[in-house]
Amino acid sequence: MTTNQRTFLVHLAWALTVDSQDRRINDAALVLDGDRIVAIGPTDEILARHPPGPEDAVVESRNRGLTPGFVDTHVHLSETLSRAVFPDNLATRAWVFHWAKPFYAHVDAEDERTSVLLGTAEMLRCGTTCFLDMGAQNDPGVTVIAAAEVGIRGITGRHAADNKPAEIPPGWSPEMVDHHFFPNADVALEVLEQCVRDWNGYADGRIRCWVNIEGKEPCTLELHVGARALAERLGVGTTYHIASNIEESQIAERRHGVWPVTRIADHDGLGKNLVLAHAVAVNDHDVSLIAQHGTSVAFCPSTSLKLAKGATAIGKYPEMLEAGVSVGVGTDGVSAAGNLNLMRQMYLVAGLFKDARLNADLVGARKALRMATIGGAKALGWDDEIGSLEPGKKADFVLF
Template sequence: MRTLIEHLEFVATVDSDDRVLSDAALLIEGDRLIDVGPTAAVLARLGEDRVDERIDGRRFGAMPGMVDSHVHLSETLSRAVFPDVLATRAWVFHWAKPFYAHVRTEDEEVSVRLGAAEMLRSGTTCFLDMGAQNDAGVSARGAAEIGIRGIVGRHAADRKPAQIPPGWSPEMIEHHFFPNHTVALEALEDAVRKWNGYAGGRIRCWVNIEGKEPCSLELHVGARELAERLGVGTTYHIASSIEESQLSEKNYGCWPVTRLERNAGLGNNLVLAHAAALTDHEVASLAEHGTSVAFCPSSSLKLAKGATAIGKYPEMMHSGVAVGLGTDGVSASGNLNLHRQIHLVAGLFKDARMDPTILGAREALRMGTIDGARALGWDDEIGSLEVGKQADFVLFDLDHHEWIPYRDPLQALVYSASPASIAQTWVAGHRLFADGKVTTIDETELRAEARKRAEAIVRRAGLHASVPTTTNLYE
C-alpha cells in the first residue's frame, strides 16, 4: 500500500536541522516513509510510479508522532481520585499503592486500552510504560490491539515496608515484592523473553522496576545489567523529590543517583523517571554514562516535585543528556496529553529563571519527539519525519481556530495548538485516529466499562474513606 499526502501547508520534520518544509509531501509505503520533502520534489521523484491513495493535505500541518517517555497505563482508571495536596511519598504509599492493589487483570485491560486511546487522540504514537500491575502481556496485548507503539514491562520490587499500610492487598504484595533481587530479575527476564518484539516489533518489553525505597541497590543495578545482557532497556523512578534524596542521604550517606554511580548502576540503556533532585555532579554523571531522563511537567506541578525550584533539566539537556517528556499516570498529572507537557516545558524554565532564551519551542518539541525516542533507544525509527523511518505522525487541522492566523509553525504547535485541532494520528502507516474517533475500538462501550470499573476499584481500595496524607514508610 502506497499513500501520498501532498501539499501539506507545513511539515515540522524535527530532523537534525529542525527543518520546517512548506507545501510539503509525505510518501508512505507500508509502515515506512519512503519520501519526505517539498511536494514538487517528491512528485518529480515519484514520476509515473503508482500510488494507491492520494490525500490533499492543503488544510493540514504535520509533525512526528509524540513519544511519552514515562506513563502508567494501569493507572488510567484513577483520574481525579487522589487529593491534589499530597507530597510524592504519601501519594505513592497511601493512595497509589492501594489503588494498584485492587486493579484486577480485567480492569487493567480496560485501563490500557483507555489510556492508549487518549494518547492517540493527543498525538502520542509511542510510550514507555512503567510496568503492569498484573502481567506484562496485558499491556502488550492491549496496546497491540489499539495499534499504538510502545514499551511495556512487569512491575517489580524487593523491599517491603516494615509495616504494611492500609489498602495493600496480599495479592499485590505477593506479585510486586519478590523475596530478593535474584528472584525478581528472573521474573523480569521471563517477561522480556515473552513480550519483547510483540506485534511485529511494534511492542517492546524492558526490565522495568519500581525504583526508589521499595527496591534494593542490587535490584537497581541488576536490572540495568540484565537489560544490557538482553539487549533492551530499563526504567525506574529515582530522585523524584527532595524528600526522597534527603532520605537517601540520611540512610546511605549520599543522594540516590550518586549511590547508583558509585555502584556501576548508570548506563546508556537506563531511563530515570523524574530525577528532580540532583546535584551538579550527578548531572555530569548522567551525561558521562549516557543515561536518559523522563521529565513529567504536569506531575511535578501537581505533586510539588520542585522541577522549577531545584530541577536541573535545562542543565541536563545542555550537557547532552537525552531528556524526554512523560505524562506520568492520570492521577499524578491529570491527563495523558503529552502535547500539554510540551507546552509547559517550553515556558516553565523561562519563567522560573527569568531567561527567555533558556528553553523554547524548538527544544520543547524535540523533547516530546526525537529526544524521547533517543531515550527509548528508538530514534533510528521514530521521533522525526525522515526517509526510512516509521510512518508515525500527526496531522493538525489548520482551519481550526487555534491556527487562525499563524506565522511560525513551531511556535503555533507549542504555544497555540492543542489536541483539539488534531485531525489524524498515524502509527506505522495506519490512521488510528481520524474523523474524531479512534478507528480500532468502540470508545463508547470502552468508556462505559471504564466508569464502572473505576468506581469499583476505589471502593475495594478504601479510597472513598479516610486515608493518610503523610507517611513515614522506609524512614
C-alpha cells in the same frame, strides 16, 4: 512492509521534520509506502522526484500541519482507571504510599486490560504514537496484547519492587504486601527476565518488553543495579523512578551519605540502556554522572506541578540538556498527571524554565517538540526507526 500503492500527502501547510537540520518545510509533501516514509520535502520537489503513478493515492492536505508522532517516555497504563480519584493536595510520598499502592494492589487483569485500552486510546488521540510504560501489575502479556490491538507502538514490562517498608503503612493488608513486593531481587529479576523472553518484539516488533522496576525506596540497591545489568545481557533497556522528590534524596543522603543517582553510579548502575523517571532532586554531580554514562531522563512536568516535586525550584533539566543528556517528556500515570496528553506536557516544558529563570531563550517550543519526539526516541533506543520525519523511518506522525 512495502506495497504497490504509495500514499502522497501534498501541499501540507507546514511540516516540522525534527531531523538533524530541524527543518520547517512550507507547502510540504510526504510520501509513504506501507508503514515507511519514502520522502519528505517541498511539494514541487517531491512530485518531480517521485511522480505518482495511477495506482498511488494522492491526498490534498492544505491547511494541515505535520510533526513526528510523540513519544511518551514515562507512563503507568495500569493507573488509567484511577483518574480524578486521588486528592489534589498530596505530595509524592503520601501519594505513593497511601493512595497509589493500595490502588495498584486492587487492579486485576481485567481492570488492567480496560485501563490499557483506555489509556492508549487517549494517548493516540493526543498524538502519542509510542510510549514507555512502567509495567503491568499482573501479567504483562495483558498490556502487550491490548496495546498491540489498539495499534500504538510501545514498551512495557512487569512493575517490580522488592523492598517492603520497615513499618507497614496503615491500611495495607498482608495480601497487598505480597502482591506488591517480590521476596528479593533474585526472584524479581527471574520473573522480569521471563517477561522479556515471552513478550519482547510482539506484533512484528511494535511492542517491546523491558526489565522495568519501580525504583527508589521500594527497591533494593541490588535490584536497581541488577535490572540494568540484566537488561544489558538481554539486549533491552530498563527504567525506574529515582530522585523523584527532594524528600527521597534527603533520606538517601541521611542513610547512605550520597544522593540517589550518585549512589546508583557508585555501584556501576548507570548506563545507556537506562531511563531515569523524574530525576528532579539531583545535584550538579548527579547531572554530570548521568551525562557521562549516556543515561536518559524522562521529565514529567504535569506530575511535578501536581505533586509539588519542584521541577523549576530544584530541577536541573536545562543543565541536563546542555550536558547532552537525552531528556524525553512523560505524562506519568493519569492520577499523578491528571491527563495522558503529551501536547499539554510540551506546553509546560516550553514555558516553565523561561519563566523560572527569567530567560526567554531557555527551552522554548521547538526544543519542547524535539524532547517529545526525537529526544524520547533516543531515550528509548528507538531513534533508528521513529522520532523524526526522514526517509526510511516508520510512518509515525501527527497530522494537525
